[in-house]
Amino acid sequence: MNNLECTFEREVTHAEKTDAWNERLQNHLQECSSCRNALLIAKAMDSVQAGALQKASAVPAYRVLWFKAQYMQRQERLSTLDLVKLLGVSFVGALALIGIIVWKIPTLSSLLTISESASGFVFHTIIPLSIPIAFIIAVVIALWMYSLEFFFARR
């Protein structure tokens, strides 16, 4: 026995729970007040548990919780998808912008030079060039997002 509990206490409480008493334990119980207290608590806890179990009759069916968890996991995945979409669109947009600037810098420079003398010419030249590029980028982003949605929905 240490200063907090007797080493037989768990054996005593388990014996009480399973009704598996033996002579050694019963003899020990006569001499050990700590084990007698443990037995008193074990019996009391049995009673407390029995009372609580009577109120626990209306638990939901397991399927309710199973589907609730599935639904919440799906919602969580979708919110992750929204964040990925936002980051992805920002990233691809930034890349596309940088790409256009790098690719078209000589043209833009020359156009800007021309625009100093004839400003209407800038729009006539840049707009027809940007439309197919913007269309390609939009298609790439749409395909990418669709593949993500498909991937997350399948998981």
Next chain:
Amino acid sequence: MTESAFQALYEATNKSLWSYIYKLVNDTALTDDIFQESFVKLLQAETSRFDESRTRAYLFTIATNAVRDHWRKKKRERNWFESEPGTELLARDTGHAYESLDVHEAFEQLSPQHRSLLWLAYVEEYGHREIAEMLEMKEKSIRVLLFRAKQKFIEILKTLGITSTVNNE
């Protein structure tokens, strides 16, 4: 976790978990909420490496933490450690064989922390080390806290005159 594994776990644990939560919060609606939250969190957690007993222990850990969160949210954390205020013991004739109502009354006098410890040790039969892991405390602390919980419960039982056998309704 597969659906069939969850079903088996649920059938084996649902009533004891519900009772455990109920004895900590004493509120049926709140118990239902925490009960459902515990199972849903378990399903969302990565438990594939856990065996059955570890999963069960983990479920009780989730529930205990949820009850503690409830006290925190209500800014009544101290009630986790202390008895509810305003509850008074009524001394009775000593030496009678006690009835369930008396025992429940005695149990209600304990703080939720003491109730939790006694339940885990005596109903679920977890050892000090397991309880320490579940409550994220040191084993030594659990030993001391459980000793205090037992002393307190014995003291209350004796004050109510409960010293002998139980009638389980």
